[in-house]
Amino acid sequence: MKIICIGHNYPAHTKEMNAAVPAEPVFFLKPDTSLIRDNQPFYYPTFSKEIHHEVELVLKINKAGKNIQTQFANKYYDEIGIGIDFTARDLQAECKKKGLPWEKAKAFDGAAPIGNFINKKQFADVNNINFHLAVNGSIVQKGNSKDLQFSFDAIIAHVSIFFTLKTGDLIFTGTPVGVGPVNIGDKLEAYIEEQKLLDFEVK
Ligand code: MG
Secondary structure (H helix, E strand, O other): EEEEEOOOOHHHHHHHHHOOOOOOOOEEEEEEHEEEEEOOEEOOOOOOOOEEEEEEEEEEEEOOOOOOOHHHHHEEEEEEEEEEEEEEEEHHHHHHHHHHOHHHHHOOOOEEEEEEEEHHHHHOOOOOOEEEEEEEEEEEEEEEHHHHHOHHHHHHHHHHHHHOEOOEEEEEOOOOOOOEEEOOOEEEEEEEEOOOEEEEEEE
């Protein structure tokens, strides 16, 4: 399976990163070794001094598809979850400066904790889903899928031009404004609407 992550997909976050608003979805990959499941702890890596949280809604692909048309894209996922796109911001800044790829900063072991998934039928409208992240009990990031620059369906259509999507692939759909550092000892809790789906510690 593969993990596809969309960058700069909430305009307010794009602005906080001083990045240009993209004309088409920006994406990158993480390997399966970046996943953390079952609320297992995230171990702060030794190679970074600035790990940032990016809370994101995550789509789970339910069948194979290539060149999927936007109008049919909703048939390619049944479940939505929440995850953290952990980013070594210090390494990412270095990569950006040198024009190098971001993998070191985005795709390392443990860089993709994911929570439980819920059936999308639970939502009246997938383009209006509230989610948030609390660190040590305080809300640090709040988003709603209505603010996505590229909708779930637009993302699936675009990404499937380049990659065959397969059952079990995950798509991180982008983070809202409010990214920031985590520290050893922090407790992270991520919610979709009022439902807590992810709860783990930084060790
Ligand atoms: Mg992200």
